[in-house]
Amino acid sequence: MDVVSDAISVMRLGHPLSRRVRTSGSWCARLEAYEGAGFHVVLKGGCWLLPDGGDPVALGVGDAVLLPHGAGHVIADSPLDAALARRTAVPFGHWREEPAPRTRPEPDGAELLCGKYWLDCSRIHPLMAELPEVVHLVNRVGAHPELRAAIDLLAGELDERRPGSSLALPNLLDLLLVYMIRSWMAETTGGVWPGALGDPVTATALRALHADPAAPWSNDRLAAEAGVSRPTLARRFTALVGRPPMSYLTWWRLILAATLLRDTPDTLATVAGRVGYGSPYALSHAFEREFGTTPGRYRAQAAERSEAATSGIGRGF
Known part of the structure; x- marks a missing residue:
């Protein structure tokens, strides 16, 4: 992707x-x-x-x-x-x-x-x-x-x-x-993001993170993937994306976890493995820090929102 x-x-x-x-x-x-x-x-x-x-x-x-x-x-x-x-x-x-x-x-x-x-x-x-x-x-x-x-x-x-x-x-x-x-x-x-995706270094790093978000990425590994030094990657990525590479990766992994909780019946352990977390506990702790709720509550609330939106999306159209 x-x-x-x-x-x-x-x-x-x-x-x-x-x-x-x-x-x-x-x-x-x-x-x-x-x-x-x-x-x-x-x-x-x-x-x-x-x-x-x-x-x-x-x-x-x-x-x-x-x-x-x-x-x-x-x-x-x-x-x-x-x-x-x-x-x-x-x-x-x-x-x-x-x-x-x-x-x-x-x-x-x-x-x-x-x-x-x-x-x-x-x-x-x-x-x-x-x-x-x-x-x-x-x-x-x-x-x-x-x-x-x-x-x-x-x-x-x-x-x-x-x-x-x-x-x-x-x-x-x-x-x-x-x-x-x-x-x-x-x-x-x-636009910020057209600039980020138009920059060869930042775009390469973003493609790598999105292609395999569960991989054990580090700043050194990502810099090697982009073909530049670690300071160069950090400077260009942060300036264009608005956050450092590993911070973006953490955020993106949690967004993917939320999507899996919303769209699949997968267990928390399975979701954790798919987004690069070593245990359900580690994912749960990071998830609650980002979203202010536990994965279980988020899944229940997402189901309620989906049901409400499904009944209302066609209204007025």
Whole structure:
């Protein structure tokens, strides 16, 4: 696994949702804030995104917008005043999805591909935390070819449900999320994590830690893996990641332990072995220091959160 894949995997829960929506005339719909990430892709026409507390964003044909922190927002045919938008918008879940037109659509109509991911934000990776409230990926000739291909494939699957769609759709939605984050990393100029993953020494060290977090890593061994001296690794890694290599490894092992406690029935001893701890006691002590609760209580609480989120993730969509 690589850092981006891992950052998404430890947060992602359940299957994402998606809808293809066709509009005409004047329209305005609202999606309330939720624990997850959402996206809109404009397939035809144009529209406006009005995020809570943010400036309106004009979306043209082929534009994609990611809301990685589940910000509440209105999407409409025009840049309405925020207060007016809140009063006039219909809940997104009540928004009528118009059937595919038999004739040419109205000039002012729009066609959107909308999606929603359920994420566990209690253990957010700093890479994901760094993403802005709104990531606007403008459609430009030659830009983000993988993202464009994923959008085309996803739109095709939603147009006509074919054999295998139940497997293809969630995987295409996961792929779309990866490509949107990757596109943001390629375009941003001031991000911490794009810089860390763009630095050959730090990136090599991160890949090694993520590939085998249970290995008996030390600063000397990791420096040898990165092909630099120990002081050089410590200086570059700490400056770019924000914590020393072994501190990051400890944190990441505990994040993985929390994910295994949430997603598997594995015993604490098995979890400890999988994340590089020599005993359940050692893991339990470190886990309680990081999360403020025991592994057993965390597992029970995670099950309750998952059940609540599962029943609520589709609400309003």
